[in-house]
Amino acid sequence: MRGFTSTKTSIRSRILLTSLSILLIASLIISGAVFWNYDNLTKEALQTRVRIESEIISQNLATSILFDDVNTALEILSTYKADNAILYVKLEREDGSTFAEYKRITFKPDDTNVFNFREEVVFEGKNIGYLNIIVSKSELHDQNLALLIFLGVILCIVTLVSFALSSPIIKSVLLPLLRLHEISQKIAKTRDYSLRVAVESADEVGRLSNMFNQMVEQIEHRDDMLEKQVGQRTHELEKLAEEFRFRAFHDSLTGLANRALLNERFSLSMQHAKRHRNHFACLLLDLDDFKTINDTKGHEFGDELLIEVSKRLCTTIREEDLVCRLGGDEFVIILNDINEIEDINMIARKILAQLNREFTIKGDSIRTAASIGCAVYPDHGENISTIKRHADVAMYRAKDAGKNQFCLFSQGMQEDVKHRLLIQSGLRPALDGNQFEVYFQPKVNPLEGTVVGCEALVRWNHPKEGFLTPDKFIPFAEEVGLVNEIDYFVIRDCCATMSEWTKIFRQPIPIAFNLSGRHFHDYKIVEVLEKAILDFNMDPSMLEAEITEAVLIEDPDKAQKIVHAVKSLGLGISLDDFGTGYSSLNYLRTLPIDTVKLDRSFIMNIDKNAQDKRLTRGIVSLAKGLNLKLIAEGVENESQLTTLLNLGCQHMQGYYFLRPSQKGDFVQWYLRYHSLPRALAEKK
Ligand code: C2E
Ligand code: CA
Ligand code: CA
Numbered sequence: 001m002r003g004f005t006s007t008k009t010s011i012r013s014r015i016l017l018t019s020l021s022i023l024l025i026a027s028l029i030i031s032g033a034v035f036w037n038y039d040n041l042t043k044e045a046l047q048t049r050v051r052i053e054s055e056i057i058s059q060n061l062a063t064s065i066l067f068d069d070v071n072t073a074l075e076i077l078s079t080y081k082a083d084n085a086i087l088y089v090k091l092e093r094e095d096g097s098t099f100a101e102y103k104r105i106t107f108k109p110d111d112t113n114v115f116n117f118r119e120e121v122v123f124e125g126k127n128i129g130y131l132n133i134i135v136s137k138s139e140l141h142d143q144n145l146a147l148l149i150f151l152g153v154i155l156c157i158v159t160l161v162s163f164a165l166s167s168p169i170i171k172s173v174l175l176p177l178l179r180l181h182e183i184s185q186k187i188a189k190t191r192d193y194s195l196r197v198a199v200e201s202a203d204e205v206g207r208l209s210n211m212f213n214q215m216v217e218q219i220e221h222r223d224d225m226l227e228k229q230v231g232q233r234t235h236e237l238e239k240l241a242e243e244f245r246f247r248a249f250h251d252s253l254t255g256l257a258n259r260a261l262l263n264e265r266f267s268l269s270m271q272h273a274k275r276h277r278n279h280f281a282c283l284l285l286d287l288d289d290f291k292t293i294n295d296t297k298g299h300e301f302g303d304e305l306l307i308e309v310s311k312r313l314c315t316t317i318r319e320e321d322l323v324c325r326l327g328g329d330e331f332v333i334i335l336n337d338i339n340e341i342e343d344i345n346m347i348a349r350k351i352l353a354q355l356n357r358e359f360t361i362k363g364d365s366i367r368t369a370a371s372i373g374c375a376v377y378p379d380h381g382e383n384i385s386t387i388k389r390h391a392d393v394a395m396y397r398a399k400d401a402g403k404n405q406f407c408l409f410s411q412g413m414q415e416d417v418k419h420r421l422l423i424q425s426g427l428r429p430a431l432d433g434n435q436f437e438v439y440f441q442p443k444v445n446p447l448e449g450t451v452v453g454c455e456a457l458v459r460w461n462h463p464k465e466g467f468l469t470p471d472k473f474i475p476f477a478e479e480v481g482l483v484n485e486i487d488y489f490v491i492r493d494c495c496a497t498m499s500e501w502t503k504i505f506r507q508p509i510p511i512a513f514n515l516s517g518r519h520f521h522d523y524k525i526v527e528v529l530e531k532a533i534l535d536f537n538m539d540p541s542m543l544e545a546e547i548t549e550a551v552l553i554e555d556p557d558k559a560q561k562i563v564h565a566v567k568s569l570g571l572g573i574s575l576d577d578f579g580t581g582y583s584s585l586n587y588l589r590t591l592p593i594d595t596v597k598l599d600r601s602f603i604m605n606i607d608k609n610a611q612d613k614r615l616t617r618g619i620v621s622l623a624k625g626l627n628l629k630l631i632a633e634g635v636e637n638e639s640q641l642t643t644l645l646n647l648g649c650q651h652m653q654g655y656y657f658l659r660p661s662q663k664g665d666f667v668q669w670y671l672r673y674h675s676l677p678r679a680l681a682e683k684k
Contacts, residue, residue: 012178027159179198251324252611261324316354338376371403455660
């Protein structure tokens with residue numbers, strides 16, 4: 001933290017350390033003074049002692065010098081023996097010649113730990129000689145050492161006593177602060193904001209404690225509110241996610257399973273059939289003349305009829321089977337554990353009989369019929385798309401044969417297979433021969449009358465089959481691994497178009513392209529995008545990749561990394577067909593998504609269906625919360641548009657504005673659409 005000298009030592013230890021240091025320094029100074037004084041005193045005492053001794057002795061020595069009695073002098077000098085400090089004594093005559101000497105055995109002439117002393121020998125006021133004495137200082141050293149030890153012991157005792165006394169004193173002074181610290185630590189650790197510190201005094205610490213408590217109270221209050229809000233929001237989100245998941249796997253009109261659940265159950269049935277080495281049947285059922293009923297009796301009547309048909313279908317099949325509505329009047333029925341073809345025949349007949357019985361809808365009686373096609377796994381195909389296609393072929397056979405019939409697929413009905421081969425073999429030449437064409441559909445903000453971008457949608461001008469929309473060839477291109485190349489073509493076309501349009505519109509218009517799940521196995525797509533951006537000198541933020549949740553199915557970790565790599569090139573990422581898969585709201589957080597495209601199936605009945613309205617409102621608010629752009633797909637009429645605007649959805653795409661169009665048509669429309677609000681504003 002800035003302006004804060006970080007130290008881990010507690011205040012208590014610091015105060016203790018400071019006071020002890022001060023005490024120690026003071027004690028050292030005092031000890032030093034005492035020692036110095038003592039040293040002087042002992043030195044003086046020694047000198048005085050030697051002087052007094054020498055004064056007495058020099059009086060006796062005067063007679064020895066006078067009578068030239070060396071022996072007596074030596075005897076007198078030997079009295080110095082009694083004083084250990086005297087090492088050497090020399091008695092000199094007045095002229096400086098040596099008269100007598102005393103030398104202690106321990107005396108060494110080179111000893112430096114000594115001082116010299118000189119005393120005159122006087123007789124009747126006249127100087128008759130000198131007494132030169134060498135005095136040892138060891139006595140002083142011993143005394144000083146003893147004093148030092150004493151002072152050292154005293155210092156230790158003082159330090160220990162001070163420590164023992166100051167520690168609890170400091171603690172008692174700091175206690176309120178320490179408690180404050182302890183409580184704040186506890187709060188930080190446990191996030192228990194109900195904790196308070198006791199206020200025991202009115203001094204600064206007491207005031208600080210009071211303020212601390214007030215602060216914690218405020219945080220507690222805010223935390224409570226936040227927790228309640230988060231709880232409520234989480235509950236709402238969970239409910240929304242659950243509804244989305246149910247909605248994603250069920251048809252909103254009949255409550256039957258939908259295409260997504262069918263795909264899932266289809267895989268399970270396949271595994272089950274493989275394990276038990278038996279078969280399952282896929283029935284495709286289409287009501288005969290439903291369009292006429294809808295046109296003559298109205299949509300509501302048609303919807304009621306579909307609900308009743310669903311109920312009858314459910315009561316006819318076994319619990320382990322599945323009825324699913326694909327949309328419109330198309331149903332798929334999965335019959336598990338089939339051993340005999342006759343079993344399928346019997347159930348199909350039962351279904352037809354049930355549907356032929358009279359329905360009473362809104363007080364009206366009506367009869368209906370259906371055409372049923374059937375393909376069996378694994379005899380008629382080993383994957384869902386083949387089985388469904390073959391069931392479809394059989395169903396059209398049933399319709400051709402006069403409706404209200406059941407028809408089982410047989411290898412003879414091979415037009416479908418031929419078609420597939422025709423498409424698959426034509427893909428490569430189409431790529432080389434420029435047969436693909438990119439159409440564009442605008443994304444608009446109808447309130448502001450602005451075009452916020454457009455989506456590139458590929459078309460195939462097939463030399464034999466004519467104009468083909470992607471659903472007729474993208475699945476086959478995915479099967480043979482050519483979809484990637486189609487997408488690369490679309491990406492480069494988008495870049496070229498962007499440069500062209502920037503000149504026409506005088507501003508770039510964001511273009512989105514679709515990426516098949518096949519791209520998310522390796523990083524090639526990242527390289528291709530990088531190269532395109534460089535080649536066309538593009539602003540990458542004007543490009544957007546539309547992906548679906550399906551890209552994450554096989555290897556979610558890798559796919560996520562590739563999505564992140566695409567994003568880091570500077571492109572926008574759109575989550576396409578939202579609401580049709582697992583609708584994991586989690587993806588909205590984990591993937592670097594900028595835009596969510598709400599699937600067309602939500603918009604279709606949004607003006608009538610309360611559930612779709614509720615879910616759309618939920619996703620609008622979620623997108624706002626996560627700062628994501630939301631686009632409603634498939635807006636076809638004014639009623640859907642108004643409902644969406646009322647729900648707070650601002651960006652839309654759909655036939656109501658413009659169908660996917662060729663470049664030239666798109667430019668014409670764009671110029672018209674853009675001049676419209678301006679013209680209106682000018683009129684006003
Ligand atoms: P998508 O990405 O969900 O594209 C939107 C589809 O909805 C387009 O179908 C568009 O024509 C259609 N649509 C738009 N507005 C409306 C409307 O108001 N009503 C109705 N009924 N439909 C509307 P399209 O062009 O047939 O494309 C179908 C799918 O094929 C796309 O779905 C996308 O998943 C895929 N696709 C299209 N172009 C490409 C491509 O270049 N590469 C890849 N990998 N897939 C593509
Ligand atoms: Ca798309
Ligand atoms: Ca879509």
